[in-house]
Amino acid sequence: MTQGAVLAAVSLIVPDYDSGIVFYCGALGFRLTEDIDQGRKRWVTVEPPGGGARLVLAQADGPVQQAAIGAQGGGRVWLFLRTDDFDRDHQAMLRAGVVFEERPRDEAYGRVAVWRDPFGNRWDLIGPPHASG
Known part of the structure; x- marks a missing residue:
């Protein structure tokens, strides 16, 4: 591991990209840093107002990921x-x-x-x- 490595982002499974953007950017004032259409999916990142690690908003794909929404931390x-x-x-x-x-x-x-x-x-x-x- 290089000494210059930093934790840049954490992936957060959401029901859909837009509801994640509405909450994090609308209600919390995060900044939408990337929203890139990749065809079947989008690369969406948001960042808190003070900076720091970004959240990669990952739209759930399939039943396993749907079940993980809100449960990634095991409660x-x-x-x-x-x-x-x-x-x-x-x-x-x-x-x-x-x-x-x-x-x-x-x-x-x-x-x-x-x-x-x-x-x-x-x-x-x-x-x-x-x-x-």
């Missing part, structure tokens, strides 16, 4: 969205209709709350540690 939180302002982004996500499974909590690594995308994937929203008063 665990498996995707992590880091923010520099937890309260700002938590409120914006609530306004956009994002469903949080819990109230924000403080951990040693920062302020965190678990949420689900409309496809069933569990995520953490993670911000800097909450300032104690």
Whole structure:
């Protein structure tokens, strides 16, 4: 492995490309970085507002992939969205209709709350540690 290697993207199975784009780019404000027609399929990538690893939105093809929608993490939180302002982004996500499974909590690594995308994937929203008063 070269020292310059970085994790560039993670594939996320979605019911269809357009519903993935609508949620990630519309509700969450991700940037559509690529949408390339490849004939039978499309190469679609989205990137969080602050940059970082991209999501490759992969339209489910067949029953096995359909069954994997929302289950790629085996029921665990498996995707992590880091923010520099937890309260700002938590409120914006609530306004956009994002469903949080819990109230924000403080951990040693920062302020965190678990949420689900409309496809069933569990995520953490993670911000800097909450300032104690």
